[in-house]
Structures are given as C-alpha cells and as structure tokens.
Amino acid sequence: MKILAGNSNLPLARAIAGYLELPLTNADVRRFADDEVFVEIHENVRGEDVFVIQSTSAPANDNLMELLICIDALRRASAKRITAVLPYFGYARQDRKPGPRTPISAKLVANLITTAGVDRVLAVDLHAGQIQGFFDIPTDNLYAAPVMAADILSQGDAANLMVVSPDVGGVVRARALARRLNNAPLAIVDKRRDKPGVSEVMNIIGDVAGKDCILIDDIIDSGGTLVNAAQALIDGGAASVTAYLTHGVLSGKAVERVTNSALKELVITDTIQPTKAALASDKIRVLTIAPLIGEAIHRIAEESSVSSLFD
Ligand code: R5P
Secondary structure, three states: EEEOOOOOOOOOOOOOOOHHOOOOOOEEEEEEOOHHHHHHHHOOOOOEEEEEEOOOOOOOHHHHHHHHHHHHHHHHHHOOOEEEOOOOOOOOOOOOOOOOOOOOHHHHHHHHHHHHHOOOEEOOOOOOOOHHOOOOOOOEEOOOHHHHHHHHHHOOOOOOOOEEEOOOOHHHHHHOOOOOOOOOEEEEEEEOOOOOOOOOOOEEEEEOOOOOEEEEEEOOOOOOHHHHHHHHHHHHHOEEEEEEEEEEEOOOOOHHHHOOOOOOOEEEEEEEOOOHHHHHHOOEEEEOOOOHHHHHHHHHEEEEEHHHHHH
C-alpha cells in the first residue's frame, strides 16, 4: 500500500500516513513556470494499492487538477488499484440544477475523477449521500459524527443537550449525532425568506429554552447559515450554542463572523487545512479526522468492512 499526497492538505496526509505507520510516497507535485501542474513519482508503484489524498478545497480548480494529474501519473506507472481519498469534495453543493441552463458540476467533477483512472473513492461527509451515485465505482462515505460525539461527551454532562439542524436538509445528519449522544432531543431551524431581499425569519421547531444546543452541519462557508441559526437559538432561550461542522471552508469574513457571533464555540475537522485566521480565533477548535480516514484506508486495503467503523 502507498499513500500519495497532493498539496491541498499536507498536515492531514502526514497524520494519516502516521496512523498507518507508512511514509508518504516520494513524489513532487509542483507547478511549471506557466502554472501548469506537474507530477513526478520518485519510487516504483507498479502493482501497488495507492491512496491519493487530496481535498478539492480552495483553490478548488488547482487542487482538482493536481488530483487528476496524480491519478494519471499513477495509472501510467501501472499502479494496481488507485483510490481517490477526498476528505473534502469541493463542488458537492452543485449536485442539482438550481435553475434552467445551469450545470450539475458535482457530477462533472465525479466524471473527471473517474475518467482520470481511479478505481474507488473515499470521501468524508459528502454534502448529499446520493453523490456516491455520481461515481460509477465503489465510493465510501465516512461520517465525522463518531469523532464529534466523542468530543461532545468528553466535555462533560450530556443531560441538557439538544442537537439542532440549521436547516431542514440536515435533519438526517442531526438525528444520527443525537443517537450517539444518548438519544438527545432534536430541534430544527426552519429558515424562511418571505420575499427576495427581505431578511430571513428563523422559526425554531422544538423547545430549546434552557438547553445547551449543538448545531451540526456539513459545511461552514460564509458562516451566514450558522451564525443566524445560533442567534435564533439564543433568541429562543437556549442556554448555549456550540457548533460542530465537518468541513471548515470559512471563506471571506467567515472567521470574523463566527468570532463576533452568539456561538460559544465552533468545532471543525481538518478535512480542509485550517487557515491561520481560523487557528488564531479563540472560538474555533479543530478536531482531527486522520485516525478515521487512516482506519478506513487500512480496512479498504485489507478488504474488510468500512461500514462497521460506524456501528
Ligand atoms: C447547505 O446546504 C450546507 O449544508 C451549509 O449549510 C451551507 O453550505 C453553509 O453555507 P454558509 O456558511 O455560506 O451559510
């Protein structure tokens, strides 16, 4: 088995390799003077089971291109099996046509990765589970929920917890976390915009008064969804609001927004390499997902069950 890393998240790739007690494959993934990506693998990979670790996070197009070119290099070097390990699958939110004459970019990116020559995909908390079906090859979707639940339970008494989904689409994810928190009760933030351009009305489904709320979502991007939901919960009488998000995209002024928000804490994972601003914020904490991905890679290599990681 070999682990090859693109440049999107080298600390995570090193931590996964550390879990597996393997060195990263000796390779250069670099740019020519004109910015084209070039990959050179400096060791034999013929007949090897190779896992390429690359999040297609910002700069999404550069990181995607690195991934495709790594896969091409491995295929042409006769690797036996190539698995694209995508801790964060960028473009996942473009999974349907939001209007006429718009693309389904998540499907296009899945086609590109498959056509480049991978045999399987390993992802974490895909924005929508059905994206697995965009790949016509085996695709494992890992859940960060066990890592989050262990962290929440290690913080102390769970008796007053309430798990909250920040939108109706996240209810299944929230319910799965609630189950791991001794079946904590569930609430949902129902976001309504009466007219375009008129501010949103946040209705809370569930009684959050006096509760320590745990907001869970897959992605924090601009931070708008999360910060507004946290404020609505505090306005609804919640005792505290802590958020657990798998993918800390944190674009634009998101870190500032979180720092100035009603949130007690935002906990993200390292599927995307955290920015300096995120690491400097005293409201943001990072949990590592490396052992989970490392164990899944180990099980894929050994042809044993991945789903039993979540029993
Ligand atoms: C939406 O369906 C996602 O689960 C996230 O809630 C959304 O992408 C977060 O975006 P933002 O932080 O920009 O509100």
